[in-house]
Amino acid sequence: MQSITLHNVSMTRNFDLDLIRTFVAVAESGSMTVAANRLHMTQGAVSQQVKRLEDLLDCLLFVRKARKLELSRHGEQFLVKARQLLKLNDEIWADMTGRPLHGSLRVGVPYDLVTPLAPAMKAFAEAHPHVEISLVCGASPELSEAVNSGRVDVSLVESIASEAQGEVVRIEPLVWVKGRDSDAWQKRPLPLSMVDERCAFRPVVLGALADAGIAWRTVFESGNIEATAATVRAGLAITTWLVSTVPADLETLAPQAYGLPALPPFAICLRLPATVQPAAQEFARCVRESMAGDAAGSGMRARRAA
CATH class of the missing domain: 1.10.10.10 (Winged helix-like DNA-binding domain superfamily/Winged helix DNA-binding domain)
Known part of the structure; x- marks a missing residue:
């Protein structure tokens, strides 16, 4: 030796x-x-x-x-x-220094990010089995207020990238989405299916359409993302989603090719209260690792949508 x-x-x-x-x-x-x-x-x-x-x-x-x-x-x-x-x-x-985490954790998440958040929730639950997680789903403006008022302990929120508040964990394109073989994008007024009237995407999308002089009408608005997807699959409307959340059986529309206005990128942000409990800090770490691991796949989807 x-x-x-x-x-x-x-x-x-x-x-x-x-x-x-x-x-x-x-x-x-x-x-x-x-x-x-x-x-x-x-x-x-x-x-x-x-x-x-x-x-x-x-x-x-x-x-x-x-x-x-x-x-x-x-x-x-x-x-x-x-x-x-x-x-x-x-x-x-x-x-060596920590004690097992206990108690409850209230997690806020927009409807469209529930599935992308699943890997982080699974990793946290496996590492901290004594913490009871409860989800609070809502629109991003609602969830930001819930963090400020203490109704949730940690939340993901979506906002225009240039106006992001909190910790930005990922930035993604907001894309137009249609059903396969659907010609809904050609109709006027343009039929739109939006998840929620308070959705962070809604004012951006409607503002872009107004600037482009494109009339629109709402086909569906209820807070149910599966129902929104169903109307798009049926060819009744088009919608807008972050590129990583677009289901594989739906298609993205390149704005220039389809006569639609370009949309700004959106940020996925972590929002935490001024006083952060240890479980929320650990959950935020799991979210960072999960979102970073998905970044490469999101980049490929973004290039396909361009």
Whole structure:
């Protein structure tokens, strides 16, 4: 067995986990600003930490394309191991210092994000079996108010990306959707099926149609996303959804090709109250990991919708 000498010690290299955590936050959000908000740091401090890590590894981890940061080839390789390192660190810390979480957790979620949220709920439930989760479904404006009033402990909300409040976990295109072989998009007034009259998408969609001079009429508005999907499948109307939530049997419509107005991207945000309970913090972590894991698939769907 080789003895530990001064030479051996000098060859030891240790990562600063704060740098690793900052790198992962920037990689998952694609933005120094969003990562800074998540980590409660200044943008300058985040930039400095990324630079320190790049100097330590002697390679570039990010490249800037348009207005977004993207991982370099080295960054993509490093991200896999970085997540594993942080996960192991957090698991060891919880095992050695933490106590099992108990109690209840009220989670707010828009109707269209219930299914995408399922992996995060499953991961949380398996890790914390003594916490009772209850879902509160509603429109995003409702859920934001529920967080502020203390009626839910943590919530996902949707908003125009440029007006996002809270921690942005993902940004996605809002796309027009029709049933297969449906010509509903050609009809005037344009038949629309919206999930809820308080939906965050509704004023954006109706404003875009008004600016384009396209008359519209409501076919269905009830808060039931399955009923909305049914009207679209039947060819009675078109709707708008985030690209990752479009069912496989429905089709997205490229605005320019179908004479429809372009729609702005929307942000999926985590909203937490001023005083956050430990269970809500842990649930938020599960959401971040789940949403980040789905980001690549969402990007491919977005390119197909373009």
